Amino acid sequence: MTLTRAQLRPSDAVPAAPAGPPVTRARAGRAVRTGGLVLLAAVPLLVLAVLFFYPVGTMIGRGLGDAGAGLDILARPRFRRIALFTVGQAAASAALCVLLGLPVAHLVYRCRFPGRAAVRALLTVPFVLPTVVVALAFRTLLAQDGLLGSWRLDGSVAAVLAAHVCLNTAVVVRTVGVSWARLDRRPGDAARSLGASPSRVFLTVTLPALAPAVAAAFTLVFLFCATSFGIVLILGGARYGTLETEIYRQTEDLLDLPAAAVLSVVQILLVAAVLGVAALLRRRTERTLTAAPARPTGLRGRDLPAVLVTLVALAVTVGPLVVLAVRSLRGPGGWTLANYRALGTLGSDVQLVPVTTALGYSLRAAVVATAVALLLGVPLAVVLARRPRGRWARRWIGLLDGVAMLPLGVSAVTVGFGFLVALDRPPLDLRSSALLVPLAQALVATPLVVRMLLPVLRAVDDRLRQAAGLLGAGPLAVWWGVDLPLLARPLAGAAAFAFAVSLGEFGATSFLARPQTPTVPVLIARLISRPGAQNTATALAAATVLGLLCLAVVAAVDGLLDARSTDRPGAVGGF
């Protein structure tokens, strides 16, 4: 009888295995496995080092040559105003998203009603849209001649907050909703039987249980809003600016590199702090809660407030987009397709190329960016999903997690400008390379890919892997036979989402795209920055096309309209 290798492999359960060859072999096997994981992480890290840390570091280093000047910049009243506005509007946006998102999460994850899947899908729509499209939608709605022009909100803080709520409510709904749906119903039952009214149960049992998810969603939305660029640039007008738009203004308009560098450092510190908090909270939410989740119930009378809030949320998220699409079909003489016909022409003096040509550039860049983001993101996610026993290994993984997430929060504008100042001489002269834009977009999309795949990989029951191992599968065979099949769908979803994000990327691209090869978001921003009804009309049509394209890609690949898709980990918006 021959013994297989798996049978010979000593396990923890047999500590008294005879010393000698088997132990050595096990140690060697472990070393090979560790080495493989390190290698797996090293390649993306190297790319991140060259494409992210080097340019950003160069930019910051160049700006911070003089520390005294840096402090002077921080002492400027304008800086204080901008920093306060950045944090204040992000906190307000995140708070609004939570206030709006909690009742909606209850309704679409804890109740059962016809059209529930459609409501979930509709709420998620803005999240996959380019910020430029959403910003333009709100501007169209709130402009003087817009549907809500009489509210006089154009260029106000309220407009910025509304657009942020539109973009990010889905994050709260999903993060909190999934937790809520999996929440053990029995502590609530116990509290009820101990005399707590439903509202008391919500306050003393449900909310504390949901707190990690709520806090995680809050920090995520805060992060998105604190680094928001397109929305603030287009809706904030001249009066309001965040660190991000200010970095753009200082570099692009005022050429004050030291000021931009100081602002970048401040923003990186802010983001790192928020990410640290988020990582702590995530550790608490990702454990499996499922013990006895409640069945969704039918709608009852006391769900009425939640229904009303959901209607408001739908109005805020979908309403402006509908207005955008409708307005793109309007001309001076009523309904018309003229705006769409203008996409193929050089209709305006600010355009160097027709929108259709820019669309070609956009698509090409997005395809390359998606491929790069997957090549970087998948190995990173595989390594990060490991839960080693050793304290140091765990710390390394925690550190790697932070490093991999950093591009998510570092100003896209900083990345873009860093590319320009750092990657401009041999051996890395990418300035005139067609890869410049896709690489920057890939940097923005990679953390999102990691975030979408991680929960799926971590949710794989480790006993499945152990079972495969006991049946004789080596580490690679386990990955191929267990992880990959479970990952296939989320991987497709992550690819689609990375594509949509790249297609809509605005911050870095606005720096890097040359005037004669603009992407569509850059072209839209240029069109609406100039007066003229024709410019606006063309921008509306271009934004509608861009938005529909992003939606179509995500819907086709991820099954956005598939009711099940919003339940599984790794669905769009689930990081």
Added chain:
Amino acid sequence: MASDTSGPGTATGPDRLRSTGSSVSGLVVDAVSVRFGDVAAVDGVDLHVPPGTVTALLGPSGCGKSTLLRAVAGLEPLASGSIRWNGQDLAGIPVHRRGTGLLFQDGVLFPHRTVAGNIGYGLARQGVRGRAAAPRIAELLDLVGLPGFADRTVQTLSGGQAQRVALARALAPRPAVLLLDEPLAALDRELRERLAGDLRTVLAATGTTALFVTHDPHEAFTVADRLAVMDAGRIRQSGELQDVRRHPVDGFVAGFVGYPQVVDADGFLTATAPAWRSVPAADRPAAGGRLALQIGALTEDPAGPLAARCLAVRPGPDSTVLSVELPGVGPVLAAASAGTAVRPGGPVRLRLRPDGVVALPRD
């Protein structure tokens, strides 16, 4: 449908109370059904839990016993029927005003509260907070055998301790009815047996009216005064513990109360005729029906009056179970001492224990 226990003396059987009016004290479950979509998880159940007594609801997994419990708590809406406490219909009374305590399989303590915070939760809902609640919390901790645990966090408790705290928490507001949903199933066997005894003591000491869901007959017999055996959403039989045990209405109930095998009466009585001679005729089971047997109804005894052939030997830690071929009956189980010399294929002498045999009513 459930049939009456034909017990001599007391009229046990399904507690059919519609006819007896609404003034019956204790908990009355009256023709209750609970549906999930098209499936009736609980299907026309009648049950009576007299005040101060413990009724065990015994049945296999998925028979609807937990759903019935949740319905009593008000956590599942009734498709039909009514639930009354001391004559008052509980329909429309929300969960938190019913005064029903609930104990789960694994405690389900609030993780963000201390032991005292958990036990005090229900007291706070009654307006008893802080200092005022401390004596009651201490009293309950004494009762469940955990004095001095008040300030512990729930994460530091063992499974058995957590379950004791959960019991204290459920008892703190002095619930009218305590509902226990397999409260011992998650514990290991030794702890389970000890805790079952403690549970009995605590429930008796507090005079608590309780409905106790379990799939384990041993637990049911340790903790309860009364028994209801449930299957597929219906109550097969209910009544005083010993009545159900002595007079199971069918093989299913008999299996749950310690009679795991059912045999044809005529063949068995013929094969065991020598053993019945010393039993008064009135106590002999009637011919022509079916009999349910405990494993110990037949015991191995070299001097026994019955001859059989041993088919298999299943040793256990403190007794051995034999499968024996009794002429004209077929294979039945018999008990033997742990060190029995009987071997498979060999002859075996058996003795009959008449009280290990019950006659099942004819269908």
